[in-house]
Each structure stands twice: as structure tokens, then as C-alpha cells.
Amino acid sequence: MGTVQEGNLEGFIQKYRVRYTGGLDREMARGLREETGANKALITSLDHYSEVYPPKVGLSSRLVSTEDAAQILWAQTAGLAGDSSPGILGLGLVKDPNVLLDMAMDQLAESLAGYASGKSRGDFAGESPGKFPPKTVYRDKTIGPNLSLYTVAFSLPSSTGKESSGTASVEVSLSSPSSQVVTVMYGVTGGKATGGNEDFSLTGGTLTFAPGEERKILEIPLTNDNLHEPDETIVLTLSDPENAVLGRISTHSFTIVDDDPLPSVLFSRADARVDEGAGPVTVTVLLSEVSGIPVTVPYSVSGGTATGEEIDYSQREGTLTFQPGETKKSIEVHLVDDARNEADETVTVFLGAPGHALLGE
Numbered sequence: 001m002g003t004v005q006e007g008n009l010e011g012f013i014q015k016y017r018v019r020y021t022g023g024l025d026r027e028m029a030r031g032l033r034e035e036t037g038a039n040k041a042l043i044t045s046l047d048h049y050s051e052v053y054p055p056k057v058g059l060s061s062r063l064v065s066t067e068d069a070a071q072i073l074w075a076q077t078a079g080l081a082g083d084s085s086p087g088i089l090g091l092g093l094v095k096d097p098n099v100l101l102d103m104a105m106d107q108l109a110e111s112l113a114g115y116a117s118g119k120s121r122g123d124f125a126g127e128s129p130g131k132f133p134p135k136t137v138y139r140d141k142t143i144g145p146n147l148s149l150y151t152v153a154f155s156l157p158s159s160t161g162k163e164s165s166g167t168a169s170v171e172v173s174l175s176s177p178s179s180q181v182v183t184v185m186y187g188v189t190g191g192k193a194t195g196g197n198e199d200f201s202l203t204g205g206t207l208t209f210a211p212g213e214e215r216k217i218l219e220i221p222l223t224n225d226n227l228h229e230p231d232e233t234i235v236l237t238l239s240d241p242e243n244a245v246l247g248r249i250s251t252h253s254f255t256i257v258d259d260d261p262l263p264s265v266l267f268s269r270a271d272a273r274v275d276e277g278a279g280p281v282t283v284t285v286l287l288s289e290v291s292g293i294p295v296t297v298p299y300s301v302s303g304g305t306a307t308g309e310e311i312d313y314s315q316r317e318g319t320l321t322f323q324p325g326e327t328k329k330s331i332e333v334h335l336v337d338d339a340r341n342e343a344d345e346t347v348t349v350f351l352g353a354p355g356h357a358l359l360g361e
């Protein structure tokens with residue numbers, strides 16, 4: 001394999017404004033071939049670097065074809081920790097992360113040499129370049145020999161589902177399939193939704209990836225009630241993985257989208273007749289359905305055909321509030337029992353625009 005002269009590469013980097021070689025896509029790969037004549041690109045990235053004892057380094061490297069069907073020809077990861085057992089890795093205790101880095105580079109070089117001699121294509125060859133998993137990889141003494149370390153994480157940081165969908169499915173995935181059983185614990189650690197079947201039912205548990213399995217679905221049974229309510233979240237957190245480390249997305253926020261319509265506010269009846277001397281007139285206002293959100297409705301009382309002097313409506317206006325669970329409220333209108341003999345009078349109660357409800361017919 002020949003290599004491209006540095007000066008030739010600079011032209012390509014400037015023209016394509018390359019800042020991060022890990023993002024070499026098909027178009028860029030074609031550009032690289034056109035600018036430099038290179039038919040392969042070797043990309044190595046430092047995925048993990050920790051100087052705090054025990055130091056840890058993780059490298060990944062891939063050889064990508066720049067032909068039209070860009071693909072990974074060889075790919076390998078290498079990771080080392082400074083306290084890995086000497087019996088297993090021949091390392092002893094290493095305090096200098098740069099020494100680890102050199103050793104990890106040697107491992108990659110050895111694997112690449114294997115590819116060049118036709119013996120090996122690394123662990124990840126054949127993936128499309130965009131899919132090559134960036135990983136945090138290092139060897140750890142708790143893991144044992146012959147492994148790279150896998151990450152386990154949620155596939156997405158958040159997702160949503162309808163309250164009526166029955167079950168929420170949240171995917172947890174491994175960075176790549178492992179030859180070992182990988183387990184990870186999960187639990188509900190927050191969110192406004194209430195468990196115990198009120199909004200959902202899920203308690204903590206353990207997910208187990210059999211060897212070769214890459215994805216698991218966490219199923220959350222959702223409760224479909226008839227309450228109009230705000231959308232509510234469930235925060236899930238992964239912890240205590242075995243044979244893997246936690247990946248970047250270790251919490252997931254699932255939003256239950258409410259599917260229930262706004263309730264309506266309406267009078268229990270359109271009109272009522274009372275005698276002037278009968279005391280206060282009670283006007284009943286109903287909510288068509290129990291709501292999960294307090295519903296407010298402003299009202300005002302006007303004289304209709306009566307005049308203000310003859311009718312005392314002590315509450316000319318006000319606001320009714322239906323707390324969650326309530327469906328009935330009353331307005332009291334006080335009539336003045338005067339001595340005059342007069343025609344029947346009418347009092348009208350108006351409802352204004354409700355909050356978190358509609359105005360019924």
C-alpha cells in the first residue's frame with residue numbers, strides 16, 4: 001500500500017472543509033479519490049482517554065474504500081487499562097497513559113498487518129462506513145481475556161407514544177453483538193407519570209442479551225384512562241451492566257401523549273322558575289367528564305328584564321374551578337323580595353371561555 005503525500009492531502013482537506021475524519025462519507029470518499037488518487041483511507045480515532053489511575057485508552061481504526069460503493073475493508077478497536085492483570089495481558093501496572101496508547105497502536109498495527117497479508121479483516125469489516133460504531137473500548141481486569149468491551153445504552157434519548165397504544169417499546173442496544181451474555185439493570189428514576197397502573201406499570205428489572213443479540217425491547221404497559229390530562233414522562237435509567245459498560249445514552253425519557261378530549265362545561269338546565277321570595281336561586285354548572293387538570297370557567301350574572309335595583313345578585317361575576325375529579329359546581333343568585341307587584345323578571349347567567357375545557361351547548 002502506498003500513502004498519499006501530505007501536501008496532496010491538504011488540498012482535499014481545505015476543499016472539503018474536513019474537521020472530523022470520522023465523518024468521512026461517500027461523497028467525501030469520492031472527493032478524496034479524485035483529489036489524491038487514494039483508493040483507501042485509514043481513519044483512526046481516540047475514543048477513550050483517561051489519565052486518572054488506572055489510565056485507560058480506547059482506539060478505533062478503520063480502512064475505508066473510497067470507491068463508489070464505499071465500505072469498510074478492515075476495522076478494529078483496541079482498548080487497554082493500566083491495571084489489567086499482567087497474567088492476562090502481559091501489562092503489569094501501567095501508570096503512563098501514553099505507554100498504553102503505544103501498546104494500543106501496536107495492537108491496531110498488528111491487526112492491520114493481518115489484513116494486508118490477507119489473514120484478517122478485523123472485527124467490524126463489512127459494515128457501511130457510516131454505521132461503524134464509535135465505541136468506548138478498553139480492557140478491564142474484571143472482564144477476562146479475549147474481549148473488547150462493549151457498551152450498552154438506550155438507542156434513543158427520548159421517545160413518545162399515545163396513551164391508548166397499550167405498550168411503550170423502548171429499545172436498548174449493544175454497540176455490537178458480544179460472544180458473552182451481557183446484562184444491564186433498568187429502573188424508573190423520574191418523570192411526572194405515575195406507576196402502579198395509574199399511568200403505566202413497570203418496576204425495575206434486568207435485561208439480558210444472549211450471545212449474539214444486539215437489541216432488547218423494554219416494554220412498558222400503559223394505562224388508557226378517560227382523563228384529559230397533560231402529557232407525562234417516564235424517565236428510565238440503565239445501571240450495573242455486566243460484560244459491558246454503559247454507553248452515552250444511559251437514560252431515556254418516554255412521554256405518554258394524552259389522547260382524551262377536552263371535557264365540556266354546561267348548565268344542568270337552560271331555565272328555571274322561582275318565586276321572588278324563595279331565597280337564592282342555584283344555577284348548576286356541570287363538567288361532562290372528570291378531568292385530570294383543574295378546569296376553570298368565568299361567569300357573570302346580568303339582570304335580563306329585571307333592573308339592578310330590584311334584584312340583588314350578590315355575585316355579579318366570578319370563576320368556578322372544577323378540581324380533578326369534580327364535575328358539579330353551583331352559582332347562587334340572590335333575589336330581593338320587594339313589596340311591589342310586578343311582571344316576572346329574568347336573570348341570565350353567562351359562562352365565559354373555560355380553561356382546559358370547551359363550552360358545551
Ligand SMILES: [Ca+2]
Pocket residue numbers: 163198199223225227229
Ligand atoms: Ca393517565
Ligand SMILES: [Ca+2]
Pocket residue numbers: 163164224225226227259260
Ligand atoms: Ca385515554
Ligand SMILES: [Ca+2]
Pocket residue numbers: 163224225226227228229258259260
Ligand atoms: Ca388520559
